[in-house]
Amino acid sequence: MSQTLEVKRYNPSEWTKGVFTEIITVNGPGKTIYLAGVGAEDETAPAGAFAPIRHLGDPYEQCRYSYDKIKRALAAHGGTLADVVKQVVYVTDIRYQAPVAKCRREAYGGGPIPINTFLVVSGLAIQGMLLEIDVTAVVPK
Template identity: 35%
Template sequence: MSRLTHIPAPDGVVPGNGYTHVVTGRGRLVAISGQIALDERGELVGPGDAGAQARQVFLNLSRCLVAAGATFDDVVKLTYYVTDIDDLPAVRAARDAYVDTARPPASSAVRVAGLIRPDLLLEVEAFALVP
């Protein structure tokens, strides 16, 4: 049994689509800064392609989690910053390759006017609890 508790829809709160409203547990907190679609050489992956950028972002998140001794199973919260809400299906598809969709983390999506570079379409940060 998981050491994390997922509460998909607390009483009086409509269930979310692809996220859990509340995730709680015990462990060491790991905060991962917003990751963008730069590869290990600092080059942009997927100019103009939200799906390609999202896949690189989740690869970067995975590498950060490993560095902290964590996995996506430990992630309790993801925050998405996107320049176009219409890109969310591509972002979710990339996420679903890493996240247990039966027990997804809590999540927030925020549309922003821009990111640190004009060619970036999204940024994702994560919080995890590691035993």
Template identity: 35%
Template sequence: MSRTVLTPDGIHPAPGFSHVTIAPPGTTVYIAGQMAIAPDFSVVGGDDLGQQTAAAMRNVKLAMDAAGLTWDDVVRRTIYTTAPTEFGVITAAIEEVQGSDRHPSQTIVGISGLAIAGALIEIEVTGVVPA
């Protein structure tokens, strides 16, 4: 059983995210923020936000695989980025990597910088492995 997503009446449409996500019973898994960082700590994607977002999402997927999560098990996503108004670019890259336009509840936070010089985005997720 995967998550259920809702858009309550009276709230604006949710482009690239869902307002409400209901998790099934199970084990909660917290994936630390992932950036577009290769194993040698080099930044993947240069100064291209779309490429960095896709690379960060691929790192998220590696962590999810280790925990036994699928994209449908993700109930919350938080994005920290130096370009928060570029949510269209971010959403397109996320959808490309996850292979769908089904999004969990999400927050995008604008920041002045990240722990790795040149990194533009960090993505963390919370998921539930069904019972």
């Protein structure tokens, strides 16, 4: 017998409807996937070294590359962006909000945007990184 997850999305604030989800509840058996700080680090860098950053100076392209990595990581564990229930986006400049929001809309397509926190920070782990994205997803077992 297949077990399913019941995912419910709530927006108590009218202004958030269609922009992001404020509350998500998940009931039922499932696997939770946590992706930490996905950014535009070049995946082909050798082990033990800081990876160079792709798309230096371009927050939109760094975002697109980050979501590509997120999609592949989720797929490797049986998930998709549709399974994401929460994400936190860290940027180093508030001026990146518009290109990152555009990138996020494109990444999720017509699917629901998960609970989302957007933070401006003074720096990230590797020089040249303009953003990082933490993702939490829940998939049925």
